[in-house]
Amino acid sequence: MCSGDNPRERQARELQDLTLSVLHDLRTSLSHIRHNAELVHEGKADVKSSMETIAESCDALLDFIGINSEISATYAGADETPAENVNLSAVVGVLSDMYSSVAEVKRISFVVSLPKKPIFLTGHKHKFQRLIANLLDNAFKFTPEGGNVKLSAAIASRSVVISVSDTGCGIPKGDRERIYERFYRSASAKKTSGNGLGLSLVHAIVTSCRGDISCTSKPGHGTTFTVHLPVPPCADDD
Amino acid sequence: MLYNRHMNAILVEDDRENQSFVSNGLKGQGFKCAIAPDGESGWQKMLAESFDVAIVDIRLPGMSGFELIRRLREVGNRIPIIVLSALDQPGDKICGLNIGADDYLAKPFALNELVARINALLRRTTGKPAEERIVIRDLVVDTAARKVFRNGTDVNLTPREYCLLEYLVRNARRTVTVKMILQEVWKYDSTPLTKVVEARMCLLRKKLRQGGEDELIHTVRGFGYVLR
Numbered sequence: 001m002c003s004g005d006n007p008r009e010r011q012a013r014e015l016q017d018l019t020l021s022v023l024h025d026l027r028t029s030l031s032h033i034r035h036n037a038e039l040v041h042e043g044k045a046d047v048k049s050s051m052e053t054i055a056e057s058c059d060a061l062l063d064f065i066g067i068n069s070e071i072s073a074t075y076a077g078a079d080e081t082p083a084e085n086v087n088l089s090a091v092v093g094v095l096s097d098m099y100s101s102v103a104e105v106k107r108i109s110f111v112v113s114l115p116k117k118p119i120f121l122t123g124h125k126h127k128f129q130r131l132i133a134n135l136l137d138n139a140f141k142f143t144p145e146g147g148n149v150k151l152s153a154a155i156a157s158r159s160v161v162i163s164v165s166d167t168g169c170g171i172p173k174g175d176r177e178r179i180y181e182r183f184y185r186s187a188s189a190k191k192t193s194g195n196g197l198g199l200s201l202v203h204a205i206v207t208s209c210r211g212d213i214s215c216t217s218k219p220g221h222g223t224t225f226t227v228h229l230p231v232p233p234c235a236d237d238d
Numbered sequence: 239m240l241y242n243r244h245m246n247a248i249l250v251e252d253d254r255e256n257q258s259f260v261s262n263g264l265k266g267q268g269f270k271c272a273i274a275p276d277g278e279s280g281w282q283k284m285l286a287e288s289f290d291v292a293i294v295d296i297r298l299p300g301m302s303g304f305e306l307i308r309r310l311r312e313v314g315n316r317i318p319i320i321v322l323s324a325l326d327q328p329g330d331k332i333c334g335l336n337i338g339a340d341d342y343l344a345k346p347f348a349l350n351e352l353v354a355r356i357n358a359l360l361r362r363t364t365g366k367p368a369e370e371r372i373v374i375r376d377l378v379v380d381t382a383a384r385k386v387f388r389n390g391t392d393v394n395l396t397p398r399e400y401c402l403l404e405y406l407v408r409n410a411r412r413t414v415t416v417k418m419i420l421q422e423v424w425k426y427d428s429t430p431l432t433k434v435v436e437a438r439m440c441l442l443r444k445k446l447r448q449g450g451e452d453e454l455i456h457t458v459r460g461f462g463y464v465l466r
Contacts, residue, residue, distance in 0.1 A: 055460030062346070063429065081332050097398055098424055101437035130428055137431040198431060 021183040025064055025195060032057040067197045071182065074127070074204035086125045088160060089118040092132065092153050099136050099149075107145045113152035121160050121229060123209055131205045134198040135164040135225050141194070142168030142223070159211070160231055165224035171217040179215065202227075245360065246288070248272045250280035250306065251295045251322070256345070260293065263349040269356075277301025281309060289317055291356050294339070296323045296330060304337055311338035318359040320352070348461065350412045372407050374465065377446070377454055379407050388446055398423065399442050406455060406465040415462040439463060 036053050039045030096112040103110035121128065132151070139149045147167040154161050171179060175186035180203035183196040202225075206213045209229050217223035247269045251257050261271040272289070274280035277298045284292065292310075296303040307319055321334040324345045331342040341355050372379045378387040384400055386393040395403065401423045406414065416435045420426045443455050456464050 052458075052460035058346070059460070094424055094426065098426065098430070098434045098438075099432065101441055102432055102434055105437040105440055126427055129426065133428070133430045140432050194431065 018183060021196075022068075026061065029057040029061040029064070064195060064197075067195070067201060068182075070130070071197065071201050071204045074201070074208050077208060081124065083122050083124060086121050086123055086128060087118050088121045088128060088153060088162075089114050091125060091128050092151065095129065095132050095136060096151060098133075099140065102140050103149065106140065106143075108140065108143055109148045111148070111150045113150065113154075115154055119153055119155055119160055121231060123229075127205045127208070131202050131227065132162060132164070134202045135162075135227075137198055138225075139164050139166035139168065139223075142166060142188075144168070147222075155231065158231055159228040162227040162229070163224060165222060167222040170219035170221055170223055171215065172219050176215055176217060180213075244268075244270070245290045245356075246270045246272070247291045247293060247356070248274060248280065248283060248287075248289045249293045250274045250277065250298065250303065251293070252276055252298055253295070256295070256322075259349070260352065264353070264356075267353050275299075277303065277306040280306055284310060284315065284317065291359060292317050292319045293352070293356075294319055294321055296321055296334065304333060307334070307337050307339055316363075318356075318363050320355055320359065322347075348413070348415050348418070350409070351415060351418050354409055354412070354414070354418060369408075372410075374407060374410050375454065376451065377407070379404060389449055389451055391449060393445055393448070395442070395445060399438065399445065402438060402442060403446075406463065409465070411464065411466045413458045413461045413464045418462070 033054050036045060036050040036057075040047055040050045092112065092114055096110070100110060102108075136149070136151065143149055143166045149166045150164070152161075152163045169188050171186060172188075175184075178184045179186070179199050181196075182200045185194065185196040189196070203213060206227055206229070211227055211229040213225060213227045215223060215225050245268070247264055249257065249260050249264075249271055251260065251273070252275050257273050257275070261273055264271045272283060272287070274283050278301050280292075280294065280298075281301065294303040294306060298306070303321060307321070310317065310319070318341075319339045320341045320343055321331075321339040322343055322345055323330045323334070334342050340359055343352060343355060370380065370382045372381065376389045380386075381404060384404075386395055386400065386403060402419065405419065405422050417429055419435050420429065439455060439457075443453065446454055454465055456466065458464055
């Protein structure tokens with residue numbers, strides 16, 4: 001940052017950087033599609049292989065558009081279908097089943113902790129699924145073979161506490177302030193695949209639920225994300 | 239297992255590329271497929287003729303897809319209806335289902351996914367029971383007992399692995415996408431960044447090849463998986 005930089009100029013520059021990131025990702029996928037379409041058209045490509053690349057690039061574009069739309073819609077409170085009484089324990093159960101195979105293949109210990117009595121929470125099931133799934137995605141991506149991932153949910157003092165911890169590479173302190181920004185990726189994250197949007201969506205969901213999220217981490221040792229979501233008084237556990 | 243032959247579908251869609259993609263694709267699968275380019279002509283066609291299934295785009299010129307569905311249900315027409323939408327918002331899906339649609343598919347979609355959903359709907363509405371014993375090469379799946387045999391040997395699967403295999407077997411020789419698998423097997427509507435389906439497929443494949451048999455489940459890069 002230049003000395004004498006005013007907040008408006010800094011905001012404009014950050015918006016420019018964000019726009020360039022979006023355009024870069026869009027252009028990359030579109031380039032793959034265009035190139036392969038040209039090669040097929042000119043008879044210079046293995047058609048099957050080119051079509052597979054085109055399909056993959058289309059899916060990458062759709063995922064990119066989808067998650068960006070989801071983040072924006074979540075912050076804006078758009079699409080607010082009526083909230084329902086969601087069995088969060090059942091949501092955790094499905095997700096733990098989904099990720100257990102990843103744990104087995106990557107030889108990572110995966111522990112899930114839930115209270116005996118099911119936890120219910122007012123909200124939208126698909127949002128809770130996305131929130132927990134995105135935290136698990138990060139945990140499994142950055143944890144090496146032989147490591148540990150733990151998922152827990154519990155009721156504490158008028159809120160539901162969801163925690164995902166791992167023994168992965170950790171997040172440097174300087175990066176922790178920015179991890180919820182769209183497209184932001186720390187230096188270590190850049191060594192892996194990803195678009196830097198997962199935690200942005202998590203943050204958007206937590207905010208829309210009037211909850212809060214915190215992150216503790218030690219580089220080289222692991223990270224814990226803790227989410228508090230408010231529970232209406234009538235749903236409190238004893 | 240499939241109900242396509244002689245089934246009569248109507249597609250209510252104004253986009254010409256989509257008309258061509260869906261109608262040609264369904265005809266290739268054995269369906270007859272009529273096309274209505276807007277809500278009003280779809281309404282008139284469905285009053286005049288009998289169809290087995292309707293595929294209705296939400297955003298149509300003039301009468302919307304939602305309005306068309308509402309009118310059909312109001313006059314007692316119980317035709318199975320799949321709604322198509324380019325927006326993929328939970329609100330659209332819930333509105334469609336509340337008005338009387340039976341299923342919802344976000345664009346773009348794989349043709350196999352549309353066909354799989356049509357078949358699932360027709361199975362429910364015609365009351366035809368699903369096959370109880372399915373044989374693909376040396377693989378036998380007894381759906382009543384939820385048991386699997388490969389080359390005569392019992393294959394011990396977890397409940398989720400069994401659900402995944404049964405889904406693949408019921409769609410044998412068709413490519414199923416990761417999204418379809420997540421929705422059908424885990425009832426999960428998004429696509430996680432982690433390759434959860436790939437990991438489960440890896441474990442399932444190992445169990446199905448314990449006796450050194452040939453691979454049954456094939457990856458179709460960019461599209462999904464096929465069992466054949």
